[in-house]
Amino acid sequence: xxxxxxxxxxxxxxxxxxxxxxxxxxxxxxxxxxxxxxxxxxxxxxxxxxxxxxxxxxxxxxxxxxxxxxxxxxxxxxxxxxxxxxxxxxxxxxxxxxxxxxxxxxxxxxxxxxxxxxxxxxxxxxxxxxxxxxxxxxxxxxxxxxxxxxxxxxxxxxxxxxxxxxxxxxxxxxxxxxxxxxxxxxxxxxxxxxxxxxxxxxxxxxxxxxxxxxxxxxxxxxxxxxxxxxxxxxxxxxxxxxxxxxxxxxxxxxxxxxxxxxxxxxxxxxxxxxxx
Amino acid sequence: xxxxxxxxxxxxxxxxxxxxxxxxxxxxxxxxxxxxxxxxxxxxxxxxxxxxxxxxxxxxxxxxxxxxxxxxxxxxxxxxxxxxxxxxxxxxxxxxxxxxxxxxxxxxxxxxxxxxxxxxxxxxxxxxxxxxxxxxxxxxxxxxxxxxxxxxxxxxxxxxxxxxxxxxxxxxxxxxxxxxxxxxxxxxxxxxxxxxxxxxxxxxxxxxxx
Numbered sequence: 001x002x003x004x005x006x007x008x009x010x011x012x013x014x015x016x017x018x019x020x021x022x023x024x025x026x027x028x029x030x031x032x033x034x035x036x037x038x039x040x041x042x043x044x045x046x047x048x049x050x051x052x053x054x055x056x057x058x059x060x061x062x063x064x065x066x067x068x069x070x071x072x073x074x075x076x077x078x079x080x081x082x083x084x085x086x087x088x089x090x091x092x093x094x095x096x097x098x099x100x101x102x103x104x105x106x107x108x109x110x111x112x113x114x115x116x117x118x119x120x121x122x123x124x125x126x127x128x129x130x131x132x133x134x135x136x137x138x139x140x141x142x143x144x145x146x147x148x149x150x151x152x153x154x155x156x157x158x159x160x161x162x163x164x165x166x167x168x169x170x171x172x173x174x175x176x177x178x179x180x181x182x183x184x185x186x187x188x189x190x191x192x193x194x195x196x197x198x199x200x201x202x203x204x205x206x207x208x209x210x211x212x213x214x215x216x217x218x219x220x221x222x223x224x225x226x227x228x229x230x231x232x233x234x235x236x237x238x239x240x241x242x243x244x245x246x247x248x249x250x251x252x253x254x255x256x257x258x259x260x261x262x263x264x265x266x267x268x269x270x271x272x273x274x275x276x
Numbered sequence: 277x278x279x280x281x282x283x284x285x286x287x288x289x290x291x292x293x294x295x296x297x298x299x300x301x302x303x304x305x306x307x308x309x310x311x312x313x314x315x316x317x318x319x320x321x322x323x324x325x326x327x328x329x330x331x332x333x334x335x336x337x338x339x340x341x342x343x344x345x346x347x348x349x350x351x352x353x354x355x356x357x358x359x360x361x362x363x364x365x366x367x368x369x370x371x372x373x374x375x376x377x378x379x380x381x382x383x384x385x386x387x388x389x390x391x392x393x394x395x396x397x398x399x400x401x402x403x404x405x406x407x408x409x410x411x412x413x414x415x416x417x418x419x420x421x422x423x424x425x426x427x428x429x430x431x432x433x434x435x436x437x438x439x440x441x442x443x444x445x446x447x448x449x450x451x452x453x454x455x456x457x458x459x460x461x462x463x464x465x466x467x468x469x470x471x472x473x474x475x476x477x478x479x480x481x482x483x484x485x486x
Binding site: 008047050057058060061 | 418
């Protein structure tokens with residue numbers, strides 16, 4: 001009794017398509033295996049759910065029977081072929097109407113309308129060279145003539161301006177100078193002299209004042225310095241004197257001590273002698 | 277799927293209709309279209325969740341059906357044969373969508389569920405508006421969950437759950453083994469379970485006011 005239904009058998013059972021013997025076996029198995037039963041029940045539930053989708057009502061469209069004779073038109077590729085043929089015919093017709101000519105000669109494709117027109121002659125390399133040379137020559141000539149004229153014009157204008165400048169200004173100046181009178185000159189010179197003296201005087205007075213000031217300052221500084229020096233000397237003297245004084249005092253004391261010691265010793269000797 | 281309506285019953289007894297359709301009887305072909313259109317449309321709708329695409333694929337399917345029904349050998353296999361055509365057109369359309377550079381504006385707003393224009397579609401006027409709204413809300417959510425499955429799993433789940441096909445038939449339609457179909461179905465349901473959990477749709481929500 002090791003029967004275990006596989007997926008197919010379960011499905012067949014679920015949809016009631018098992019024969020009696022198999023059905024009995026599956027049912028026996030389900031009775032002993034609650035988890036398999038649970039599974040079947042779940043699937044049953046899903047089936048129930050699916051049953052909720054109902055059929056949609058629809059009206060069948062009328063089917064029209066085509067006449068048998070028109071089969072060619074419905075043959076596959078017939079329509080596109082006819083279409084292509086029609087397009088080509090149309091293109092050819094248009095080309096003929098517009099007088100389109102297409103020629104291909106020696107690697108050259110020509111598309112034109114109407115009768116062909118001859119092309120103008122083609123220039124050769126030497127022609128082009130010649131043309132370039134001629135135009136260059138012309139150009140050079142034109143340039144040279146232009147140069148000559150401009151040069152001439154320039155020199156002319158320079159000369160004119162030179163003559164105008166020199167002669168006119170010099171003559172003018174000379175004439176002015178000559179026209180000035182003797183008195184005028186003298187006046188001018190005296191005025192100049194006066195101004196000079198005035199300037200000199202100012203300068204001198206200014207410098208004199210400054211010199212005086214500087215010398216005064218110098219004197220004051222010097223006297224101050226002298227004073228300072230004197231006081232310093234005096235202080236030095238003072239200190240020296242006090243030092244001497246102290247020295248003499250010390251000396252006096254020392255001599256006194258020596259004297260007293262001598263006296264004492266002398267007295268001792270004397271007393272000894274006396275005792276003796 | 278139980279036979280509830282008249283067209284459903286008619287569908288069950290459509291053998292003679294198919295036989296006549298095979299003899300190029302346009303009337304019978306038209307009747308077949310009338311009978312099957314809703315099923316094929318709903319399959320396509322659940323596959324794409326898009327009315328226009330579903331309409332387009334359904335129409336292609338039926339045009340193809342009418343052209344080729346004469347070559348059908350076994351009348352009993354009409355159903356799986358028809359679904360095979362639909363599945364192939366759906367895949368073709370899905371491939372085109374995947375390769376298309378332009379994205380429809382509707383898809384851009386898909387994440388924003390509250391504002392999705394899909395809420396506005398498919399109104400049934402005869403129901404209580406509130407109940408109808410809740411029903412539609414949940415149904416739309418579930419359909420979006422379906423859209424999150426892989427194409428292969430979605431095909432199987434939709435065919436099994438909504439088209440009521442047997443595993444054997446699905447295997448025939450998809451040209452794969454029956455076990456593969458069952459396995460896809462199993463993982464499809466498992467995947468749905470995970471998606472529902474992710475969207476916070478619980479057992480209670482599913483069984484609410486059934």
